[in-house]
Amino acid sequence: MIIDETKRLIIREIEEKEAEEASALLDLFYGKEGKSFTKDMVSAYIKNAYGFYGYGYWGLFEKDTGEFIGIAGFREGSCPLEAGYCIREDRRGMGYATEALKSVMEFAEEDFLWVLEEEKQGIEVTAEVLMIYEKNGQVLAYARTTKDNKASVRVLQKNGFKECKSFIK
Numbered sequence: 448m449i450i451d452e453t454k455r456l457i458i459r460e461i462e463e464k465e466a467e468e469a470s471a472l473l474d475l476f477y478g479k480e481g482k483s484f485t486k487d488m489v490s491a492y493i494k495n496a497y498g499f500y501g502y503g504y505w506g507l508f509e510k511d512t513g514e515f516i517g518i519a520g521f522r523e524g525s526c527p528l529e530a531g532y533c534i535r536e537d538r539r540g541m542g543y544a545t546e547a548l549k550s551v552m553e554f555a556e557e558d559f560l561w562v563l564e565e566e567k568q569g570i571e572v573t574a575e576v577l578m579i580y581e582k583n584g585q586v587l588a589y590a591r592t593t594k595d596n597k598a599s600v601r602v603l604q605k606n607g608f609k610e611c612k613s614f615i616k
Contacts, residue, residue, distance in 0.1 A: 448497070450505050451550045456543065458519065458550055460497050461506040466490045468515045469506065476518065476533035496523050502559070504531065507547050509538075519547035521555070521588070526565045527616060528555055528588040530580070532602070544602045552580065552606055555588060563587060570616050576600060578608035586614055 450458040461469045466489040473484040496503040500523040507517035519532035530551065534543050563585045574591035578600070581587065590608060592599040600610075 450554055452510070453546050453550050455510055456516075456546060456550070457508045457510055458505050458547060459508065461489070461493055461504075461518075463490060463493055465506060465515050466493065469518065472518050472533050472535065473504075475536075476531065500524060502528075505551070507534070507543065517543060517547065519544070519551050521551070521559075526562045526568075527586045528559060528562055530555075530588045530590045530608075539598070544599070545605050548602055548606045552588065556582065560587070568616055571613050572616050573613040577611055577613065578603040579611050579614060580606070580608045586616070589614070589616075 448460045450460075452458070467486045470484040470486050470489045473489065477484070492503070502521050503523050504518045504520040506515055507519055508514065509516055515535075516538045517532065517534040520530075522529040522531060530548065532544050532548055532551075534547075560582065563583060572589060572591075575594055576592045576596075577589060578592070579586045579589045588608075590599075590603055592603070
């Protein structure tokens with residue numbers, strides 16, 4: 448399923464044939480948290496997450512080359528939505544993360560405003576750098592990063608995220 452086409456990207460569900468590439472990107476994305484992803488784990492994700500939640504992390508494919516260059520989307524089951532993205536190292540600094548996040552946030556604003564109505568769980572969210580995206584005065588999405596990841600902070604800021612200390616989800 449195609450989520451969106453931007454000027455340079457096709458954003459769509461990851462397919463089984465891309466599970467190995469996706470596992471390498473997810474390792475890069477979550478490696479700092481001590482998590483590791485295998486091809487089998489990504490295959491299970493592909494079979495279950497999209498159908499159950501209706502969203503997740505989608506693949507980013509260059510229109511010109513068709514290459515799988517990254518992931519972007521939302522952590523499943525997160526309310527508000529937890530946004531995340533990771534671009535292959537050889538494609539960083541080219542604006543792909545900004546372009547992808549803009550697209551998935553537009554998708555969220557169209558299809559996931561229901562998260563604003565969800566009952567709060569009373570869990571405080573904090574991070575070294577916590578950025579929130581508000582809609583109608585409520586947190587629609589958030590993202591976490593580290594102080595040394597200045598590029599990610601800039602991507603989030605360009606897409607309307609603002610830094611905060613914490614919030615209750």
